[in-house]
Amino acid sequence: MTQAASSAxxxxxxxxxxRQRLRARVRRPNAGDAITLALPAVLVAGALWSGSAASVPELATRGDAAALGMLLAAAVAFLSYGMLFRAADDPFLRRLGVESRAVYxxxxxxxxxxGLALVVVLAAYAARAGRIPDQLLPIALVAVLTAWGSGAxxxxxxxxAMVTRSPGSGWGCLxxxxxxxxxxxxxxxxxxPLIPLLSGGAAGAAAFGTGWPxxxxxxxxxxxxxxxxxxxxEAAIPRFGPQLLEMAFAPPPPAGVGELSVGRGLARLLPRAAAAVWARDGVVTAxxxxxxxRIVWPVAIVTLALLARRGTDPGTRGWVALAALSVWMLQMVALVGLGRYERGGRRWLDRSLGITPLQRVLGRWAFGWGASLWLGVPLALAWGWWTDAGPGWPWVFVxxxxxxxxxxxSVTAAGWR
Amino acid sequence: MRPGLPVLTVEGLSKRYRRRVILHGVSFSVGAGEAVAIIGPNGAGKSTLLGCISGERLPDSGEIRVCGTNPFSDLGAAARCTGVVAEQPFLYGELTVGEMLEFIVEVRRRHLPHVAQEVIRLLRLLGLEGAEGALCRELSQGMGRKVAIIAGLLHRPSLIVMDEAFNGLDLPSADRLVEELAERRRNGAAVLMSSHDLHLLARICGRGLLVAGGAEVTPLSGAEWERWRSAPSLGLNVAGARGSHQPDQQNS
Known part of the structure; x- marks a missing residue:
């Protein structure tokens, strides 16, 4: 059999x-599937249900087209690395001798x-809102296709580049x-990811007025x-796959950093078991x-600077709110990741120690809230000082x-029992 | 493959994780029909060595040849020649055992048309008949490992690499697997295995490699191996290995 036929x-x-895995996950879902499949479905359904004509992109100028292109390209850019390189079955497929071109x-x-699913959702949203701009579909498709090709x-x-770099050499100005x-x-x-993001935006702008061609x-x-x-x-995979496994290897922390201590500070307010979960989750997540x-610091700094300079501008406040929510969403993803990590059996440690599910949720929530405060507190203070949009303290509760x-x-993903 | 011809050749293999040197200048070969034990304490580098051989870990230097091919440059040929049962078997949790094996058969069938019959034979051998409808995520540790063993053996590889492959197997299944490995060896397959069950290693393997930590791998001489084999739980001191090594007696 030729290599091409074998690859096909x-x-x-x-x-x-x-297809088989997706069908199995829909037919026999577990808690993790419910989160990864049902949550986006619920979000999409909610967006479709609440869609209004005012929120459909105008696409009146080339700038509007570029903005829509970047928005769609951002999702493709964000997914590129995870979809292409972070699959858990890499070593397994490698052992089976599956052609790397076929895997790619x-x-x-x-x-x-x-990416195309995003375009379908966007079109459905516009249709539900009762207003589909003429150029919406061509621009969205051009942006997604360009972001897909350039992202891959x-x-x-x-x-x-990561795997062919000679040992000891750096990345220069990068x-x-x-x-x-x-x-x-x-x-x-x-x-x-910047390349698909920018090329998606540029392609969106270029597609303005060109239509389906x-x-x-x-x-x-x-x-x-x-x-x-x-x-x-093809050139990278014989070494890249194994290298990835090694990137997952967590090095020991420097002495004195991130050591686990239970019941310190505000954790004293929690039951001892929940405080232990908080401390453990803090170290494991870190x-x-x-x-x-790490994502908190740049966002906090930019947020403070923006609110200090232009806090009275609604657009700036909208951007700040979006950035803060994005950070907290990512922290939420980390919490869910922690739960999925525990699903392999680690939760039984909690069970054998007599830590109840409620204590696990409480400890994990306390940790998650504590982590969110690194952004929440400066945001709340800056919002209160430099904007005219009411008090900032509600951000702490968001x-x-x-x-x-x-x-x-997270506890659902790990398993409640 | 003719008995005695090298199925696996390792030359000057070195591997480090960040700054820690795990293996340094390791060289050995395994001939057709041979069974070689990799022994050593926890964390010495046994799994790293097996990972490099199976192509899952990238060596920093040195050369590995499996059936004459480099597992990093000719993945397909190496995968046809090698059957790996990893310490942490990978299963698609959302698929049933039948679906999982169906996928493996689908990929292997191109090179071995009778692989489907081999699956049925191995299912019977390991007592997994009737479990085809069970979800992989709901399998016990031992049953999951049996699926991984079938996945590793069904294409009748020339080199069988087993990393703690007997963990969690019930005794009758383990016995039948030992017989199966002996049969494969008689047909020219080589076996390279690591385990903390020293009696099992002594029963299956004809020689041993000591991974003693400190990045060294020392082939045991015939006399040393026979001495160790006759009393595998007594510990081992090997001239040339850095320091002395007390084999881990866990599970033995």
């Missing part, structure tokens, strides 16, 4: 597997399907401003880029999901609310 057979087997093709197809290529190129050593070590992967052109360009990605992925705490949702989802 593998691709068919992988696509069948993906299947994952790239999933990424494209996710850029992420793969960055991945290849690491300027990166104070965290581990983030600096992965600089190409940090910057890779633009979709054809962008499809051709996207396919060429995706094929380039296939070539780079090591496994360090990004959930953080508490997202932490509560995250804690419940």
């Amino acid at each position: 057979a593998d691709r068919r087997a992988l696509l069948r597997l993906a 093709a299947e994952r790239a197809a999933r990424l494209l399907a996710a 290529a850029a992420t793969t190129l960055a991945g290849r 690491t300027v401003g990166m104070w965290d050593r581990e983030v600096a070590a992965a600089a190409p992967l940090v910057y890779a 633009g979709v054809g052109v962008s499809l051709a360009v996207a396919l060429v880029l995706a094929r380039l990605g296939a070539r780079w992925w 090591r496994r999901f360090a990004w959930a705490t 953080g508490a609310g997202t932490a509560a949702v995250g804690a419940i989802a």
Whole structure:
């Protein structure tokens, strides 16, 4: 059998597997599936239900088209790395001898399907609102296709750069401003999402006024880029897959950093078991999901600066609110990730220690709320001082609310029993 | 593969995790029909060594050849030649055992048309008949491992790599698996296995490699192996290995 035929057979087997897994998750869902499948479905249904004509993009200018393009491209850019490179079955497929081109093709197809699903949701939203601008679909499709092709290529190129770098060499100007050593070590992967984001926006702007022919052109360009990605992925994967496993290896923390201490500070207010969960979750999250705490600082600094300078501008306040909510959503994702991490059996430690589910939720919520306060407190103070939009203290409780949702989802993902 | 011909050759293999050197300049080979035990304490680098051989861990330097091919540059050929049962078996939790095996058969079938019959034979051998409808996420540890063993053996590989593969197996199944491995060896397959069940290793393997920590891997001489094999729980001192090594007696 030729390599091409072998690759095609593998691709068919992988696509069948993906369909089979999705069908199985819908037919026999567990708590994790409910979160990963039902939550987006509920959010989409809610958006469709509450859709109004006023919230459908105007698309009156090229700038509007660029903004819509970037918005859609952002989602594709965000998904690119996770879909192409973070699958848990990499070593398994490798051991089976599945052709790497087939694996790439299947994952790239999933990424494209996710992007096209966004366009369908957008179209459904506009239809539900009773107003579909003429150019909405062509612009959205051009942006998504361009972001898909460039995202697949850029992420793969960055991945290849990560593994073909000679030992000890750095990334030059790419690491300027990166104070965290581990983030600096992965600089190409940090910057890779910018390429689909910007190219999606630019493609959206370019598609303004071109209509459906633009979709054809962008499809051709996207396919060429995706094929380039296939070539780079092929070159990178024999080493990249194993390397990924090693990136997941958590190094021991420096002495004296992040040591677990129970019942210190406000944790004294909690029952002892819940305080222990809080302390444990804090240490585990800081090591496994360090990004959930690192993202706070840039957002907090920019938020303070923006509110101090332009706090009376509703647009600025809207941006700040969106940024804060995004950070808390990401922290919620980390909490859910913690629960999924525990699903492999680690929750039985809590059970054997006699920690009740309620105490787990309480401890996790307290930790989540505490983490949200690093942004919530400065935001609340800045909002109260520099805006004319009422007191800032409700922000503290918005953080508490997202932490509560995250804690419940997390324990649900881990299993209540 | 003819008995005695090397199925696996490792030359100057080195591997480090960040600053910690796990393996340094490791060289050995395994011939067709041989069974080699990898022994050593927890954290010494046994799984890292097996991971490099199965292509899951990237060596920093050195060369590995499985059936004459490099597992990093010719993945397909190496995967056809190697059957790996990992310490942490991967199963698609949302699929049933039948669906999981169906996917594996689908991928392997191109090279081995009779692989489906082999699955049925192995299911029977390991006592998994009737479990085809069970969800992988609901399997016990032992049953999950049996599925992983079937996945690793069904294509009749020339090199069988087993990392703690017997953990959680019931005794009758373990006995039948030992017989199966012996049969495979008679047909020219090589077995490379790591376990903390020292009696099991002594029963299956004809020689041993000591991964003693400190990045060294020392082949045990015939006399040393026979001495260890006759009393595998007594500990081991090997000249040349850095310090002395007391084999982990957990599970033995």
